[in-house]
Amino acid sequence: MAFEIVHAAQSDIGRKRLHNEDRYCLDATLGLYLVCDGMGGSNAGEVASALAVEMIHRHINDASQDQDLPLIGPSDPAVSLATNRLASAIRLANEVIYRESLRKSEWTGMGTTVVAALVTDELLSFAHVGDSRLYLVRHHTLQSLTVDHSWVAEQVRTGTMTEEEAERSPRRNIVTRALGVGWQVEVTIGETLLQPGDRVLLCSDGLTKGVRPDAILSALTRIEDMSSLTDGLITMANEAGGEDNTTVIALAVREAGDESLWHRLRQRLAI
Structure with a gap:
């Protein structure tokens, strides 16, 4: 089945930060979508997130031109080559960021989260490190395809803390x-087959800190236009306090030809 991916992205500084340390990549030709949330003093966070985006994009692009490009790190036989390639790209980015952090004292300790998706035909490969998230909406149900690598998430998984306590914890940013x-x-990876009608959302924690999952689901199912959707999600994050930078990438999966049909219908309605 031939798919069309309709997409949009938006990044915002929020209401409390002095600069935006989030970075993202949207390359529809490669089918690559990335959100990175940088951390570190002296603006080093934005250096780390920018390096991550650059190196992951470069590695995936190089692999698209050379199928024999070696993988970095171990290969997981339980998943596809595309998913292993995404993990390889993230490992490369990690090496580069760590090496650069040793080169300048003001970059010491810099780092970044990453959530990445790679669409190959009907397959959605995904990988993440940190607490930026990937959501899938199917049949009006919101499913998180990632589990945060965070202190509070570990407490919730072990039963030490409830979801509500985690949301209020002063350690929720760790x-x-x-x-x-x-x-x-260590890169967490996975993959799933896409279906027409699916919505996919990649986001930094600037969205999920203040906006509850049911509100995210409502926006993803209610707003048809992708640019309006990403604008709306940013507005929701800022109205919830805008404590952090917020970056979102939204994808709508449609059968080939559905987008042009939608435009024709809108034109007829306008007339």
Whole structure:
């Protein structure tokens, strides 16, 4: 079945931060979508997130032109080559960020989260490190395809803390994994087959800190236009306090030809 992916992205500084340390990539030709949320003093967070986006994009692009490009790190036989390639790209980014953090004292300790998606035909490959998230909406149900690598998420998983307590915890910003903090990083990967009608959302935690999942689901199912959807999600994050930078990438999966049909219908309604 031939798919069309309709997409939009938006990034916003929020209401409390002095600069935006989030970075993203949207390359429809490669089918690559990335959100990175940088951390570190002296603006080093934006350096780390920019390096992550650059290196992941470069590695996926190089692999699209050379199928024999070696993978970085181990290959998981339980998933596809595309999913292993995404993990390989993230490991490369980790190495580069860590090496650069040693080169300048003001970059010491810099790091970034990453959530990445790679669409190959009907397959959605995904990988993440940290607490930026990937959601799938299917049949009006919101499913998180990622599980945060964070201190509070670990407490929830072990039953030490409830979801409500985690949302209020002063330690909710502590991540347990990030790119660039060591020579090696553990990347969580997965994959799923897409279906027409699916919506996919990649976001930094600036959205999920203040906007509840039911409100995110409502926006994803209610707003048809992708640019209006991403604008609306940013507005929701800022109205909830805008404590952090917020970045969102929204994808709508449609059968080939559905988008042009939608435009024709809108034109007829306008007339």
